[in-house]
Amino acid sequence: MKVEQISIFIENKSGRLAEITRILGEGGINIRALSLADTSDFGILRLIVNDVDTANKVLKEKGFTVNKTEVVAVEVPDRPGGLGAILKALDAEQINVEYMYAFVERCGGNAVIIFRFDDADKAINALKANNFSVLAGERLYSM
Amino acid sequence: MYFNEEFETLPRPALEALQLKRLQAVVEKVCADVPFYTESFLQAGLKPGDVRSLDDLQRLPFTTKQDMRDSYPYGLFAAPLEEIVRIHASSGTTGKPTVVGYTRKDIDTWSDLMARSFVAAGAHRGDIIHNAYGYGLFTGGLGAHYGAELLGASVIPISGGNTKRQIMIMQDFGSTVLTCTPSYSLFMAEEARAEGVDFKKLKLRVGIFGAEPWSEAMRGEIEEKLNLAAIDIYGLSEIMGPGVAIECIEAKKGLHIWEDHFIPEIIDPETGRRLPQGERGELVITTITKQGIPLIRYRTRDITSITYEPCACGRTHARISRMSGRCDDMLIIRGVNVFPSQIESILVGIEGVEPHYLLIVDRRDNLDTLEVQVEVDEQLFSDEIKILQLLSKRIEKEIKDVLGVTCTAKLVEPRTIQRSEGKAKRVIDNRKL
Numbered sequence: 001m002k003v004e005q006i007s008i009f010i011e012n013k014s015g016r017l018a019e020i021t022r023i024l025g026e027g028g029i030n031i032r033a034l035s036l037a038d039t040s041d042f043g044i045l046r047l048i049v050n051d052v053d054t055a056n057k058v059l060k061e062k063g064f065t066v067n068k069t070e071v072v073a074v075e076v077p078d079r080p081g082g083l084g085a086i087l088k089a090l091d092a093e094q095i096n097v098e099y100m101y102a103f104v105e106r107c108g109g110n111a112v113i114i115f116r117f118d119d120a121d122k123a124i125n126a127l128k129a130n131n132f133s134v135l136a137g138e139r140l141y142s143m
Numbered sequence: 144m145y146f147n148e149e150f151e152t153l154p155r156p157a158l159e160a161l162q163l164k165r166l167q168a169v170v171e172k173v174c175a176d177v178p179f180y181t182e183s184f185l186q187a188g189l190k191p192g193d194v195r196s197l198d199d200l201q202r203l204p205f206t207t208k209q210d211m212r213d214s215y216p217y218g219l220f221a222a223p224l225e226e227i228v229r230i231h232a233s234s235g236t237t238g239k240p241t242v243v244g245y246t247r248k249d250i251d252t253w254s255d256l257m258a259r260s261f262v263a264a265g266a267h268r269g270d271i272i273h274n275a276y277g278y279g280l281f282t283g284g285l286g287a288h289y290g291a292e293l294l295g296a297s298v299i300p301i302s303g304g305n306t307k308r309q310i311m312i313m314q315d316f317g318s319t320v321l322t323c324t325p326s327y328s329l330f331m332a333e334e335a336r337a338e339g340v341d342f343k344k345l346k347l348r349v350g351i352f353g354a355e356p357w358s359e360a361m362r363g364e365i366e367e368k369l370n371l372a373a374i375d376i377y378g379l380s381e382i383m384g385p386g387v388a389i390e391c392i393e394a395k396k397g398l399h400i401w402e403d404h405f406i407p408e409i410i411d412p413e414t415g416r417r418l419p420q421g422e423r424g425e426l427v428i429t430t431i432t433k434q435g436i437p438l439i440r441y442r443t444r445d446i447t448s449i450t451y452e453p454c455a456c457g458r459t460h461a462r463i464s465r466m467s468g469r470c471d472d473m474l475i476i477r478g479v480n481v482f483p484s485q486i487e488s489i490l491v492g493i494e495g496v497e498p499h500y501l502l503i504v505d506r507r508d509n510l511d512t513l514e515v516q517v518e519v520d521e522q523l524f525s526d527e528i529k530i531l532q533l534l535s536k537r538i539e540k541e542i543k544d545v546l547g548v549t550c551t552a553k554l555v556e557p558r559t560i561q562r563s564e565g566k567a568k569r570v571i572d573n574r575k576l
Contacts (some may be wrong), residue, residue, distance in 0.1 A: 005526075063556070064556070065523050116526070
């Protein structure tokens, strides 16, 4: 039930982000969701793409440092308190959220949030036990 | 004004006669008591008796920093440890420092030369000497201290750091002479301004600055900002420490090297041949009175030139020009010797770090800064910011722990650090010296 995400190390220099998107575009890769974490010296670009392996390959060929990480995509009811209910369930199990960001597309009227947990398996079990919908990678990549 | 008028103004024929006598004695001594020299003279096909004139010095083999490392820690000592009363050390490429030992007489000589240096710089009995050189294994603090006491000045052994307190003490104690690295003096000036302290209202009259390269332009800046006469001092622990050579305040044109204790030569660092007066080359020094660790033709790797022209101050000792650089890769950062290879070995010791790095040295707010750029490859990379930040913190801490130098570690993209064939370019020094 986990989703593959690619992370790219970016130095804080102008044009790096443009370069990455250009490489992905030329590789026929469609970006489904993204998040950019930054410090004063460097940033980490995290992407959900339609083709993880090709994206990984074309970026590495251009000399970027790329990692594949497993994240969890969760459907969040689009109403006040929707996200709060999910976080409450995770907190009850003492599961930490390392970071999270929102998916662009909706899934049948619900929002989709990408989570990176300290313990993904435990998180998935907790979410399922509380009747939250965890999305499979295949479904997400093709949304 | 002189501290030791007889020796400082000794006519050159008498000075040279004294040098020859002392040179012959030290050669005799090291050949007998230091196996390294017994061997190197043997290999050069020389006997101690072959030194019949000062010109014969050119025939003797060199001693290098590497020889000192190979003899770590006490291999080059010519006196038994029972006679050694002080040990100092400076950093070396392998993480092992270069060790020097002083007999009681060596300490007396050093104090005398440092006292001479203070007087040449315009200091005298009654001065309050604010000694902000570091005290410890580094020779700066204690070297200046003993000279100041011998001179009869009042010495404040404040050592480096805690700039606010330094400024308070200068103000309250009425310091008249400042000794520290030139970059630290400018940092003090900045701090003083921030604290609302006007250097022009302080009693400082003379600053004696050394332990790192600096320029005439920087002298102008220091003299203007600190309102004192800035004097260049030269020394290195292998030879003695601070006080090997100093500018006189009368001329401020070249540093008098105390020739009754050291014989300077300028050589071409490539061929090893002696260069004529006025030409730039590597400074080579033979110590002719040292007992603890006398060195024959020690290659300082400092680039300078020498003149024997008479000086306005009346001292007869030759003058070397301001150091214009070093002929190897050693960096001096805030007075601390740093070799790129030391940083390399620290980086390599950190799991996952590749030895592709670049050191960027700069001077900001008048203090030397060191940035260590490290490439982030897949082994190191984490998609969590905090893990990468921990990595840079760890690099900074290890470098600080081992070398005593504060740096900032900067993570950069792989293959962005320029590779070169042969000797890698590890250092970009942006300091305008």
